[in-house]
Amino acid sequence: MKENAASTVVFILLLFLNTNLLNGQSLPGKPEIFKCRSPEKETFTCWWKPGADGRLPTNYTLTYRKEGETFTHECPDYKTGGPNSCYFNKKHTSIWTIYIITVNATNQMGSSSSDPRYVDVTYIVEPDPPVNLTLELKQPEDSKPYLWIKWFPPTLVDVRSGWLTLQYEIRLKPEKAAEWETHFAGQQTQFKILSLYPGQKYLVQVHCKPDHGFWSEWSPESSIQIPNDFSMKDATVWIFVAVLSAVICLIMVWAVALKGYSMVTCILPPVPGPKIKGFDTHLLEKGKSEELLSALGCQDFPPTSDCEDLLVEFLEVDDSEGQQLMPAHSKEHPGRGVRPTHLDPDSDSGRGSCDSPSLLSEKCDEPRANPSKFHTPEGLEKAEKPETNVTQPQDPQSTSVEGKIPSFHASGSQSSTWPLLQSPSLPYPRSSYHSVADVCKLGLGTPGAASALLDETDTHALKPSQTIETGGEGKAAEQRESESFRSKTDQDAARLLPQDKTPSISARPLEYVEIHKVSKDGALALLPKPNENSGWAEKTSTPETSKEYSKVSRVMDNNILVLVQDRRAQDLAPFEEPAKEAPPSLPQNPAEVDLASFPAAPSNCRLQLGGLDYLHPTGFMHSFQ
Amino acid sequence: MDSKGSSQKGSLLLLLLLVSNLLLCKSVASLPICPSGAVNCQVSLRDLFDRAVILSHYIHNLSSEMFNEFDKRYAQGRGFITKAINSCHTSSLSTPEDKEQAQQVHHEVLLSVILGVLRSWNDPLYHLVTEVRGMQEAPDAILSRAIEIEEQNKRLLEGMEKIVGQVHPGVKENEVYSVWSGLPSLQMADEDTRLFAFYNLLHCLRRDSHKIDSYLKLLKCRIIYDSNC
Numbered sequence: 001m002k003e004n005a006a007s008t009v010v011f012i013l014l015l016f017l018n019t020n021l022l023n024g025q026s027l028p029g030k031p032e033i034f035k036c037r038s039p040e041k042e043t044f045t046c047w048w049k050p051g052a053d054g055r056l057p058t059n060y061t062l063t064y065r066k067e068g069e070t071f072t073h074e075c076p077d078y079k080t081g082g083p084n085s086c087y088f089n090k091k092h093t094s095i096w097t098i099y100i101i102t103v104n105a106t107n108q109m110g111s112s113s114s115d116p117r118y119v120d121v122t123y124i125v126e127p128d129p130p131v132n133l134t135l136e137l138k139q140p141e142d143s144k145p146y147l148w149i150k151w152f153p154p155t156l157v158d159v160r161s162g163w164l165t166l167q168y169e170i171r172l173k174p175e176k177a178a179e180w181e182t183h184f185a186g187q188q189t190q191f192k193i194l195s196l197y198p199g200q201k202y203l204v205q206v207h208c209k210p211d212h213g214f215w216s217e218w219s220p221e222s223s224i225q226i227p228n229d230f231s232m233k234d235a236t237v238w239i240f241v242a243v244l245s246a247v248i249c250l251i252m253v254w255a256v257a258l259k260g261y262s263m264v265t266c267i268l269p270p271v272p273g274p275k276i277k278g279f280d281t282h283l284l285e286k287g288k289s290e291e292l293l294s295a296l297g298c299q300d301f302p303p304t305s306d307c308e309d310l311l312v313e314f315l316e317v318d319d320s321e322g323q324q325l326m327p328a329h330s331k332e333h334p335g336r337g338v339r340p341t342h343l344d345p346d347s348d349s350g351r352g353s354c355d356s357p358s359l360l361s362e363k364c365d366e367p368r369a370n371p372s373k374f375h376t377p378e379g380l381e382k383a384e385k386p387e388t389n390v391t392q393p394q395d396p397q398s399t400s401v402e403g404k405i406p407s408f409h410a411s412g413s414q415s416s417t418w419p420l421l422q423s424p425s426l427p428y429p430r431s432s433y434h435s436v437a438d439v440c441k442l443g444l445g446t447p448g449a450a451s452a453l454l455d456e457t458d459t460h461a462l463k464p465s466q467t468i469e470t471g472g473e474g475k476a477a478e479q480r481e482s483e484s485f486r487s488k489t490d491q492d493a494a495r496l497l498p499q500d501k502t503p504s505i506s507a508r509p510l511e512y513v514e515i516h517k518v519s520k521d522g523a524l525a526l527l528p529k530p531n532e533n534s535g536w537a538e539k540t541s542t543p544e545t546s547k548e549y550s551k552v553s554r555v556m557d558n559n560i561l562v563l564v565q566d567r568r569a570q571d572l573a574p575f576e577e578p579a580k581e582a583p584p585s586l587p588q589n590p591a592e593v594d595l596a597s598f599p600a601a602p603s604n605c606r607l608q609l610g611g612l613d614y615l616h617p618t619g620f621m622h623s624f625q
Numbered sequence: 626m627d628s629k630g631s632s633q634k635g636s637l638l639l640l641l642l643l644v645s646n647l648l649l650c651k652s653v654a655s656l657p658i659c660p661s662g663a664v665n666c667q668v669s670l671r672d673l674f675d676r677a678v679i680l681s682h683y684i685h686n687l688s689s690e691m692f693n694e695f696d697k698r699y700a701q702g703r704g705f706i707t708k709a710i711n712s713c714h715t716s717s718l719s720t721p722e723d724k725e726q727a728q729q730v731h732h733e734v735l736l737s738v739i740l741g742v743l744r745s746w747n748d749p750l751y752h753l754v755t756e757v758r759g760m761q762e763a764p765d766a767i768l769s770r771a772i773e774i775e776e777q778n779k780r781l782l783e784g785m786e787k788i789v790g791q792v793h794p795g796v797k798e799n800e801v802y803s804v805w806s807g808l809p810s811l812q813m814a815d816e817d818t819r820l821f822a823f824y825n826l827l828h829c830l831r832r833d834s835h836k837i838d839s840y841l842k843l844l845k846c847r848i849i850y851d852s853n854c
Contacts, residue, residue, distance in 0.1 A: 041724070042723065042724055067710050067711050068711050068716070090723070090725070093723065094722045094723055095722060095723050095724075095839075096720075096722060096832050096835065096836055097722060098706075098710060100710075118706050118707070120832075122832065122835050158724070159854060160846070160852060160853055160854055161724070161728065161843060161846055161847070161852050161854070162842040162843050162845060162846030162847070162850075162852075162854045163724045163839070163842075163843060165842060165854075211682065211838075211842075212685060212686075212689070212835065212838075
């Protein structure tokens with residue numbers, strides 16, 4: 001029974017608690033006294049932090065007990081110190097006495113107390129900041145100017161009776177500075193600052209500390225503007241300036257001494273001596289004239305645009321079977337007498353006829369047939385150039401030729417753009433050609449004989465008709481010219497050769513003409529190249545008579561270039577190469593180059609022109625004769 | 626022989642004086658004072674009070690540091706403060722408990738109170754030094770300060786007696802002081818009891834040195850500066 005009663009009581013209590021808990025209401029949380037402070041060692045205030053209020057209105061009370069007394073008092077003043085505080089006035093404050101203070105939180109559910117806090121007013125003194133901070137600039141006549149800072153102790157603190165002894169500290173800084181400059185002022189209530197920057201606005205603060213207490217907060221800032229004429233009149237400044245300038249002078253003298261020469265050269269650069277661009281004088285000393293002179297010329301071969309002037313084109317007019325192509329740049333490689341391989345005296349050989357087992361047929365069908373018949377000019381590395389749009393047959397041929405005659409390859413890339421082959425320019429064997437078709441074939445098949453070697457600025461060597469593509473590099477006109485030259489020469493060769501064949505030979509001798517200059521406005525300056533073969537009388541005369549076709553007089557409708565001879569070589573009659581006319585006709589007209597005829601050439605044979613086109617100046621033939 | 630002996634004694638005395646002077650020079654208060662033993666030393670009252678205040682201030686600083694050091698090192702979590710209520714041996718002396726009371730007391734009374742407190746601490750300070758020295762791992766911070774406080778307390782006492790002699794010449798004062806009986810506690814075998822005894826002693830010393838300092842500063846401003854410090 002008793003047990004039942006006890007258990008029921010416990011059960012009811014628990015129920016009661018649980019119901020309250022379920023409602024969310026509970027005892028108030030434990031408050032905590034977190035700060036007690038005395039501003040003048042005569043009164044003090046304590047503040048507490050309430051705990052959780054348990055969702056019920058909570059009442060806080062502060063009780064205390066003093067050392068040496070037995071009874072408990074309650075806080076005399078809850079208001080003066082603010083919320084959750086207790087203020088002990090003078091009457092209730094005893095120094096050198098421990099107070100045992102407790103805060104009680106009470107609500108509907110119950111109450112809870114804070115931990116007792118043992119407070120001795122002696123050791124919790126923290127005054128208010130000093131007041132009435134004033135700043136004054138003083139500039140006495142017989143002394144240095146200074147800033148005079150004055151303040152007063154906080155109002156509550158009794159310093160006059162000596163109950164508290166305060167020590168002060170000031171700090172100041174220019175308005176924009178980051179760090180404060182702190183000065184200890186002792187027990188005096190004034191301070192003088194001597195080192196100030198003119199023109200700056202200064203901020204000043206002061207705080208104090210009782211003899212055995214804590215530092216107060218900093219007072220509010222006071223500011224003052226230092227005028228610009230706040231001169232220091234301090235000899236030390238001038239001494240400092242003098243020392244600094246002496247140091248700078250020493251540094252400069254030292255720098256000049258160490259690096260005087262380089263500085264002088266920087267300021268007064270030496271007069272440069274004459275120098276040719278790309279000309280290495282050391283090579284001259286060593287005697288490597290080839291390398292030396294190679295430096296003078298263009299980097300590419302055929303030369304690039306800036307080397308146009310230097311480029312020398314050769315027009316080979318082959319009127320004998322022994323005729324050889326002379327491809328090289330005379331200016332670039334004066335020392336290089338690249339002699340093409342001597343052609344087979346066989347009139348058919350090397351002439352590139354489709355019918356003959358010569359270059360032409362090989363070119364047409366088997367590109368590799370007559371590698372020996374060709375002599376590659378120095379720049380025979382056209383195949384190496386990826387940009388050249390050379391037909392397939394042409395490429396293998398060029399490579400094969402290159403392989404066979406490596407000696408003709410120009411060094412470096414200078415001649416790399418030279419088209420392959422010039423078929424020994426003798427597309428027209430001395431034997432007569434009986435048909436235009438043959439001639440055409442021959443002409444097509446012999447890129448060398450009737451092709452004009454054009455001065456290409458880059459790799460666009462002469463292309464076979466079918467694969468003529470404008471290089472897209474701005475040389476389309478020239479290419480077409482070359483093509484036309486080619487075609488023209490082919491045809492002319494076909495036509496000319498028979499004419500040229502003097503009683504001894506039926507083939508027209510081909511003559512090489514140098515294209516001296518290709519200018520931008522389309523002027524072709526041509527020079528006849530002296531023929532290597534001695535069998536020609538013209539050879540000896542050719543050096544004397546420098547025939548130069550300096551410009552294209554007009555372009556005829558079917559893209560015929562009419563070349564005008566410029567020199568005084570009178571015997572050189574202007575020649576004309578009409579397009580597709582009857583071979584025997586040789587009008588004494590300005591040379592014409594059919595620009596468009598080449599594409600019309602028979603398509604069964606492709607010109608292997610590795611890029612060499614030769615112009616057949618029919619007029620030359622006449623002149624030489 | 627006698628002259629030699631007397632000269633020897635004289636030289637010894639000179640040596641003693643020199644040593645005592647050197648010891649005096651070490652102290653914080655470097656004001657020119659009359660070496661102890663000199664008879665006709667006239668120092669002005671203002672200087673006496675200035676020196677007394679300096680000493681009292683210094684002693685309280687040392688006491689405060691010593692108490693904090695001990696509290697941090699030995700008394701953490703032991704709740705000694707709860708037991709150190711009303712346990713100072715000088716509480717039998719009636720002393721003013723706030724500014725008003727102190728200002729109402731006549732300066733002679735106040736001087737005698739100061740003297741009584743100072744005298745009450747002669748004995749405890751002596752034993753404190755002895756017992757701290759005997760503590761295992763005697764902390765040097767506490768020991769050095771205890772030695773210094775004992776020394777300076779004697780000096781302050783002498784200075785106060787001079788002041789009294791100047792302020793109230795010819796008055797035969799009753800040497801009232803509290804007797805300290807806490808030595809057995811300092812020598813207890815039980816560590817907790819012993820530590821509490823030390824704690825209590827240091828706590829009371831801190832408080833009493835503060836009292837003396839406050840009273841002296843009040844007196845100085847009142848007597849020398851006419852309450853206008």
